[in-house]
Amino acid sequence: MFLALLFVLILITQDTHAHGFGVFVEKQVGEITVDIGYEPEILTEHFPVRFDFNIVNAETQGNIPFTDIWVRISQGNVVTLATSITHASFGPTGLLYAFPQDGDYELSVRFENEDESIVETVFPFSVVAMEREFQWGKEFVAGILGSALVFLLALLYLIRTIFKK
Numbered sequence: 708m709f710l711a712l713l714f715v716l717i718l719i720t721q722d723t724h725a726h727g728f729g730v731f732v733e734k735q736v737g738e739i740t741v742d743i744g745y746e747p748e749i750l751t752e753h754f755p756v757r758f759d760f761n762i763v764n765a766e767t768q769g770n771i772p773f774t775d776i777w778v779r780i781s782q783g784n785v786v787t788l789a790t791s792i793t794h795a796s797f798g799p800t801g802l803l804y805a806f807p808q809d810g811d812y813e814l815s816v817r818f819e820n821e822d823e824s825i826v827e828t829v830f831p832f833s834v835v836a837m838e839r840e841f842q843w844g845k846e847f848v849a850g851i852l853g854s855a856l857v858f859l860l861a862l863l864y865l866i867r868t869i870f871k872k
Contacts, residue, residue: 729757732830739826740765741816744799750834752809759799760792762818762826773825777817778802782810809836 729746744759760778762771773794780788787807794800806812812834817827 734828734830735765736826736828738765739763739771740768741818741826741828743814743816743830750806750832752806752834752837754837755803755805757801757803758814759801760816760818761799771818771825773818773820775819776800777819779815780804780806780812781815782808782812787812806834809834 729744730748731742731744733743734741740763742761742763744761746757747754750756758778760776762773763769764771775794776792778788778790778792779786788804790802792800792802810833812832814830814832815827816830818825
């Protein structure tokens with residue numbers, strides 16, 4: 708009985724917000740709250756981030772039905788992504804995206820019900836540069852040693868072939 712109650716509480720939490728864990732941002736537009744959850748907390752270039760989208764009534768916190776979302780991610784005047792996302796029939800409606808470089812971005816989102824726009828807003832995001840610190844990993848060392856071995860074997864074969872004549 709306890710597990711059933713816990714499961715129902717988890718489902719209610721998932722249904723009310725666009726997120727179950729991670730970071731979330733909300734923006735109230737009129738009577739609608741646009742809710743975007745994302746994970747990981749620090750957005751890093753070339754590293755995938757999961758965005759979850761939802762809208763709720765600002766007063767009652769009840770979900771507002773929608774059929775699809777239009778999403779655009781841009782950095783200045785450069786659009787890095789423009790897509791439509793169909794409302795998920797189970798679980799949060801989401802997007803997996805890797806930012807191409809560090810800097811400031813805008814995520815524009817428009818929720819629609821069929822062909823009718825419900826709400827549209829913009830969220831700013833900052834993306835940090837990936838650490839480019841070189842590390843002498845065992846894979847790198849094995850690659851260098853393997854390449855040196857292949858080079859030496861090819862050189863020995865070449866020398867042997869030349870001196871056989």
